Amino acid sequence: MNSAASVRKLTVRHRRTTALDAVDLAFGTGVHGLLGPNGAGKTSLIRVLATVAPPTSGRVELLGGDVSAPAHRTAVRRRLGYLPQEFGYYPGFTVREFVAYVAWLKEMPRAAASAAVEGAVARVGLTDRIDAKIRTLSGGMVRRVGIAQAIVNDPDLLLLDEPTAGLDPEQRVDFRALLRELGRDATVIVSTHLVEDVAAACTEVTLIGAGRVAYRGTPHALAALGEEAGAEDFGDNPIERGYAVALRRHRSGAAPTTSGWSVTR
């Protein structure tokens, strides 16, 4: 299976802290959930995949090439969508202006930009506010602007770091539907704390713990793990229990649990 994103022996260190420790991962078309406790290394992984931060060591291949080569990195960035955990924006810009600005930054052809901007804004349900200044929007709407700018170039690789933070339940339901739609043709990697997002929208889940892969598999398999282990003292649903079991096993030093096609450490 071809992977849109793969990392091999990926290590990321921040000063003396190891955020990711020789991780091997590959992501193909579909929606991939990244789960894990705070500080597990999810954001570090997303930032490396987004070409924001270089790895300390290891190889990163995106969309068919090594991103350490500047020319390929630039080509990848044209086909990349990214919503950072802390989404920055220009509050004086309108939604249309800001999303169009990002389209320009991603070197979209000008002729296609208008329709792409309106399409992206429509997909996040902000059409009626497209000419409103961002400073006038609620927190949830601003988050949707962040998603719109990430998908404006119809990316082949979409990286979303805590995309549902600030969205109300109805918006989260809509967003999950959008994720499923995007995942039909693109590789979507979603870092989240919300296991219900993973259960509802992801085709695969990767659990990161202390800089290593603690579990890989389908959400269904993760839920089954929770059921099998009978971890009823944790979580309100099977997938939360699976999350807890996989993490406990990982902390206890057991080999990572895998399921499905991806190779993990």
Add this chain to the structure above:
Amino acid sequence: MSRTTTHPLRAELRRGVGLPAGAATLAALLFAMYDRADGWLTGWTDTTDMLRSAGVIVGAPLAAAAACWQGGRERRRGTEELLATVSRARLRRTLLAAAPTVLWPVVGYLLTAAVCLAATWQYASDVGGPYASMLAADATAIGSLAALGFLVGRLVPWRLAPPLVALAVFSVDPYIANQDSPIAWLSPGKEHVYAWDRPVWWFGPVSMVWMAGLAAAALLAYATRRRARALALAPLAAAATAAVLIVQTGEGVWRPDPASAALVCDDGAPRVCASRTHGRMLPDASAALAGLSAKLRAIPNAPTRIVESRGDGHRARRTDATLFGWDYYFRRNRIVEPEMFAANAALDATAPPCPGVSDKERYNDLSEAVAEWLAPMPRPEPPIGQDAPGYTRALAKLKAMPDAERTRWLGGYFAAVRSCHPERVTAL
């Protein structure tokens, strides 16, 4: 709903701090120019000079501070993370982000210039015209300083950076302009004195290369990839070449314009002559000098012309009396200090510059007494100090003389002093 998405430059120009910065520059410059309107509403050179000073002292610090603030925008807004993942070249991104705070203050300056030049039109003489290349050079300087301020904002994560940048621009440029060396001409705000001079044709364009070269070099060094950074050397070399040319030429970057410096004279006796650039001052000048002229007219060997001068001792004819700095006596071509104007003309008429004069004290006493009789100097109230006894004695005797005897004595006086032999003046 479907609308064509415009270039993001339009959004950058409409939103954020750029437009207010331009408006603030316009308002501050208009106020500064209005406040000193009496000093420049005379001719093209005066207006250009004042615009240069105001542009650099008021406009450039404002523009640089606003640009510095804009430079820190990504840090304040938290967009650095997002921008790190886009494919558009850093140089183009930087130029786009810098554009509003570079362009709007320049527009503010150019609008101010347009207003001031339109106001000058009715006061300026019919020779010459606005020095468009100098105004373009000033606009370039403001834009370049703003670009440098933007880069400071990009690099220095400090909230106090914008006011400090403004202070630096406000201080450094006048410091350079006040240097007693040709380096002063590297300052865009360097003032020029002579109203009938004009800049050499290349001064404006070369000044633009000087300032824009510095800014372009800094931008390229900041915004290009490591391997391409050598490109920054090209504008840097251009800026250095321009600077060498300006410094080597020094004062020569402004040269007398024969058409503006040519004299226009009235029909009186003695004739009163102004440089053509101050031709509109001539009627008031003639009126102010009428009393002095009437007295000189009757005296043999007295000056036959009273001529506006460059102030460097140059006189067209040996028989001229000269008077420097007409701008000081006039506001908008109307004379405001006629007595002082006449008194200073009389002083030059009675004491032409003569090197190596012996018994200088006697010469000074006599020349000042004659000048006082010809055109009394307005006395400050209360009087400052005491007049020299020799001067007082000479003036009293001059006033007491019968007219015919005084005319004869003055004829001898002028013959002696205008041939630089004041020792031949007979005692009063």
